[in-house]
Every structure is written in C-alpha cells, then in structure tokens.
Amino acid sequence: MAARIDWVKAAPWLCTIGLFLIWEAAVRLLGVPYYILPAPTAVAYAAGEFAGGLWRNSLQTLWTTAAGFGLAIVFGLGLGLFIGWDRRIYAGLYPLMIGFNSIPKVAVVPILVLWFGTGWLPAVLTAFLISFFPIVVNVATGLATIEPEMEDVLRALGAKKFDIMTKVGIPRSLPFFFGSLKVAITLAFIGSVLSETVAANAGLGHMMLTAQANFEVPLVFACLIALAVEGIGMYALMAWLEKRMTGWAQRSGFNR
Amino acid sequence: MGFVEIEDVSLRYRAQGAEEGTLAVEGLNLSVEEGAFVAVVGPSGCGKSSLMRLATGLHFPTTGRVSVAGAPVKGPVSVAGMAFQNPVMLPWRLTRDNVLLPLEVVQPHRSRLRRNRAEYRARAEALLATVGLAGQGGKYPWQLSGGMQQRASLCRALIHEPRLVMLDEPFGALDAFTREELWCVMRDLHAEKRFTAILVTHDLREAVFLADRIFVMSARPGRVIAVRDVPMPRPRDISVTYTPEFSEIVHELRGHIAEARA
Numbered sequence: 319m320a321a322r323i324d325w326v327k328a329a330p331w332l333c334t335i336g337l338f339l340i341w342e343a344a345v346r347l348l349g350v351p352y353y354i355l356p357a358p359t360a361v362a363y364a365a366g367e368f369a370g371g372l373w374r375n376s377l378q379t380l381w382t383t384a385a386g387f388g389l390a391i392v393f394g395l396g397l398g399l400f401i402g403w404d405r406r407i408y409a410g411l412y413p414l415m416i417g418f419n420s421i422p423k424v425a426v427v428p429i430l431v432l433w434f435g436t437g438w439l440p441a442v443l444t445a446f447l448i449s450f451f452p453i454v455v456n457v458a459t460g461l462a463t464i465e466p467e468m469e470d471v472l473r474a475l476g477a478k479k480f481d482i483m484t485k486v487g488i489p490r491s492l493p494f495f496f497g498s499l500k501v502a503i504t505l506a507f508i509g510s511v512l513s514e515t516v517a518a519n520a521g522l523g524h525m526m527l528t529a530q531a532n533f534e535v536p537l538v539f540a541c542l543i544a545l546a547v548e549g550i551g552m553y554a555l556m557a558w559l560e561k562r563m564t565g566w567a568q569r570s571g572f573n574r
Numbered sequence: 575m576g577f578v579e580i581e582d583v584s585l586r587y588r589a590q591g592a593e594e595g596t597l598a599v600e601g602l603n604l605s606v607e608e609g610a611f612v613a614v615v616g617p618s619g620c621g622k623s624s625l626m627r628l629a630t631g632l633h634f635p636t637t638g639r640v641s642v643a644g645a646p647v648k649g650p651v652s653v654a655g656m657a658f659q660n661p662v663m664l665p666w667r668l669t670r671d672n673v674l675l676p677l678e679v680v681q682p683h684r685s686r687l688r689r690n691r692a693e694y695r696a697r698a699e700a701l702l703a704t705v706g707l708a709g710q711g712g713k714y715p716w717q718l719s720g721g722m723q724q725r726a727s728l729c730r731a732l733i734h735e736p737r738l739v740m741l742d743e744p745f746g747a748l749d750a751f752t753r754e755e756l757w758c759v760m761r762d763l764h765a766e767k768r769f770t771a772i773l774v775t776h777d778l779r780e781a782v783f784l785a786d787r788i789f790v791m792s793a794r795p796g797r798v799i800a801v802r803d804v805p806m807p808r809p810r811d812i813s814v815t816y817t818p819e820f821s822e823i824v825h826e827l828r829g830h831i832a833e834a835r836a
Contacts, residue, residue, distance in 0.1 A: 465662050467662045470656060470658075471675075471676070471730070471731075473632060473650055474631065474632055474652075474656055475734070476680065481679055485664075489664070564666075
C-alpha cells in the first residue's frame with residue numbers, strides 16, 4: 319500500500335498542469351497569434367523578462383488587498399455583531415445593506431478618487447467595500463439562528479442578553495465568520511484590482527493596463543496568473559484558519 | 575399552597591401586527607405540591623409549552639396569577655431547570671462544560687466557577703455518573719449518541735440543584751428501549767434529589783410511569799379538563815407498565831384525550 323498515489327491530493331496539481339498543456343497545445347495547433355492568446359510558454363517568458371516589475375506590483379496588490387480585507391474583518395465583525403444582536407436592528411439595517419451591496423463598486427471608484435486622489439487608498443477602500451458584506455451577513459446570521467431552546471434554558475436562569483451572546487451567539491457564529499472569510503478574500507482581490515485599473519500608478523491592475531496599451535499581451539496574461547496565484551494562496555490561508563479555529567464545526571474531519 | 579400555583583390563567587400570544595393573537599391557554603388552574611412529580615398530557619397544540627414558559631417566568635400571563643415557591647412570578651425563576659425534546663448541546667464545549675453552563679449564569683457559582691474549576695468539573699462528572707455517563711464528560715456532545723446527549727441534557731437541567739424541573743417531552747425523540755431506560759434514570763434522580771418536576775409529554779405510559787398526578791389538558795385554548803392521581807407506590811419498577819392497574823389508568827387517560835380532541 320505504501321507507494322499508492324493519493325488521487326485526491328494529486329488531483330488539483332494534475333488538473334492545473336492539464337489545463338496549461340491543453341492551452342499550449344491548442345495555441346500551437348491552431349496557430350493563434352500571440353496578441354490574441356499567448357501560449358503559456360510565451361506568458362512564462364514574459365514573466366521572466368519583467369520579473370522585477372511583476373514582483374513589485376504583485377506585492378503592491380497583495381498589501382492593498384490585505385489591508386482592505388483587514389478593515390473588512392474588523393468592520394464586518396463589528397457590524398455583524400451589532401446587526402445580529404437584536405431583531406429590530408437586523409430588520410432596520412438589512413435592507414440598507416442589500417442596497418449598498420447592490421451598487422456596482424466600479425461606480426464607486428471614481429467617487430473614491432474624487433475624495434482621496436489616485437494611489438493606494440482607493441484600492442484599499444474598494445477592496446474593503448466589496449468584501450465586508452459577506453462577513454456582516456454571515457456573522458449576523460450566526461447570531462440570529464440561536465436555538466430558541468438554548469435561549470430559554472439560559473433566560474430562565476436569569477441570563478442577560480450579553481451572557482447569551484458571549485456564551486452561545488458568538489461562538490456559534492464563528493464557523494459562519496471563518497467561512498465568510500474565504501468568500502471575502504477573493505472579493506477583496508476583485509476590489510483592489512478594479513481600483514488599480516481605474517486609478518493607480520502601481521499594482522497588478524495598473525501593470526495590466528500599461529501592458530495592454532503597449533500590446534504586451536503575454537505580460538497581461540502573466541499579471542492575470544500572478545493574481546490567480548495570490549488569490550489561491552490567500553484562500554488557502556483562510557481555509558486553514560477556518561479549520562484551525564472551528565474544527566468542532568467540521569465533525570467528520572475532526573473526529574479522525 | 576402548592577409550590578407551583580397557576581390560578582385562572584390565560585395567555586394570549588400577540589402575533590406580529592395582528593389585532594387578536596391566539597389564545598394559548600384560558601382558565602388554566604394547576605397546583606403542584608413541593609417535591610411532587612406531575613405530568614401534563616393533552617392533544618398537540620394544547621398549550622403545554624405555554625405552561626412551561628409560564629411556570630419558568632419566560633412568559634407572563636395575560637390574566638390570572640402564577641406563583642412559584644410562594645412568590646408571584648415577576649421574571650425568570652432561577653430555581654428552575656429545563657430539558658427539551660432536543661438536547662441542544664453546544665458543540666464547541668465538552669459535555670461536562672455543557673453541563674456546567676447554568677452555573678456560569680446563576681450566583682453564587684458564577685463568580686466562583688473560574689477559580690474553582692477542578693471542584694466544579696468533579697461535580698459535573700459526578701452528576702454525569704449518576705445518569706450512566708461516567709467518564710464521558712471529556713467527550714464532545716456530538717461524539718455521544720442521541721440517548722447519551724439527552725442524559726447529559728438532564729444533567730444540565732439539574733446541575734444547579736433547581737427546586738423545580740420542567741421537562742418538555744425530553745424523551746420524545748428517543749427509541750423505545752432508550753426511552754424506558756431514561757424513565758428509570760429520571761425516576762431515580764427524582765427519588766434522590768426530591769425536586770418538584772413537571773413533565774409535559776405526549777406519551778401516556780410515560781406520564782403514568784413517572785408521575786404522582788396527571789393533568790389532562792383540552793385542545794386550544796388549553797385548560798385542565800381532568801386530574802388523575804396515580805396511586806401505585808414509588809419507586810416503580812418498569813414491570814408495572816405491564817400490570818392491569820397501569821393499563822387501566824392509561825386507558826382512562828386516552829379516553830379523556832379522545833374527548834379533548836373531539
């Protein structure tokens with residue numbers, strides 16, 4: 319049994335390699351010009367050529383995203399607790415939240431630029447604005463779905479709302495919270511890159527725009543892949559954190 | 575005067591926005607002596623759960639009076655412990671920490687608990703042992719079977735040594751064998767600790783086996799339509815459930831319920 323391949327573990331790598339192989343083969347066989355769809359090898363070559371710039375701009379995007387995401391965690395957790403605390407607050411603020419979330423963030427970026435000028439700040443704020451919503455909704459849902467029996471047990475003993483929230487509500491909403499981080503981090507990348515393409519002088523979004531203007535199509539794709547890699551990395555970090563913090567909610571995995 | 579006195583009580587739930595709301599109970603009279611074990615049976619939707627909430631101070635009567643331990647109920651009565659059909663354990667806490675949950679709320683334990691962890695842990699384990707869960711306190715509730723979780727939930731209802739224990743169909747979701755086992759657990763706990771118990775149930779055999787006195791409630795709006803004392807001596811062995819005397823009482827109650835449903 320020792321040398322058996324763990325197909326579940328190998329599957330993501332095999333699929334990724336497979337995708338690149340098919341992509342390469344398709345471009346070569348069909349003779350697609352590089353300015354329409356560059357082959358992975360051309361993309362890799364461009365990435366090597368512009369490695370310094372790619373690295374700098376990747377870091378720029380990573381930190382603006384992380385900063386916006388960090389704000390979203392703090393603010394989302396706070397607002398989620400506030401909304402989930404009381405049915406009336408929940409009823410009052412929820413429609414506003416939905417409305418706000420429905421506003422396309424691409425329409426908000428010019429306003430942010432108007433207020434704060436171009437640069438990193440609009441990117442951080444866009445990442446924040448787009449990613450806090452799922453955190454709020456999930457934390458509030460966790461609090462709002464406490465079993466009524468549990469509440470009765472504690473209230474009959476004279477427990478105050480604060481006791482019920484700290485002993486039941488907040489621990490109960492943690493799996494929802496950590497689950498929402500996985501959604502929120504990918505949204506945060508969308509926000510920061512969106513803002514960088516509109517109004518910034520650094521970051522992957524900005525670099526992509528510049529490369530496109532210079533017809534460096536392979537470099538545009540290199541930027542996209544760099545983004546995807548950052549997204550996967552941060553997602554994996556969040557998934558790991560979720561497993562660490564709320565293992566009790568994932569019984570089957572935890573038990574073994 | 576009884577330990578729990580419910581006098582001429584009606585309770586109307588105000589549905590949101592509705593003018594009238596539903597009348598859950600009306601003209602309800604019920605008196606329970608200290609240390610007694612009573613059962614309340616009735617057709618579904620007869621306001622049995624309302625009774626639970628009235629006696630524990632989670633709801634106040636629209637009209638009438640409720641008193642517990644000689645004092646009118648003005649807020650949650652902390653002398654009460656509750657167990658439900660659903661064991662509602664917190665999955666992130668060990669079973670023993672679930673059992674200790676009430677002590678984190680009621681005084682004087684609330685302020686003592688943190689400094690005397692070991693003492694309280696031993697207390698929880700000792701109580702778990704009396705319901706047949708010796709050494710299981712260090713497991714998470716979801717590692718226990720349904721019957722074991724329900725035992726633990728009984729422990730949680732009893733840990734603060736309540737003088738009144740309210741049981742809302744606590745054995746309803748269990749299989750027949752486990753249920754009869756837990757009847758005996760409940761019987762022994764009551765014999766040992768002498769609390770006043772009010773058991774709300776659909777199971778007439780369960781009511782007759784455990785209770786000294788059984789109240790039959792009418793369909794909504796609920797009120798008491800019959801009271802039946804169970805003269806069989808305590809503690810009862812599970813074999814009494816096969817005696818003619820036992821069956822006779824069950825049949826009599828079934829007759830009342832059939833009337834109430836009609």
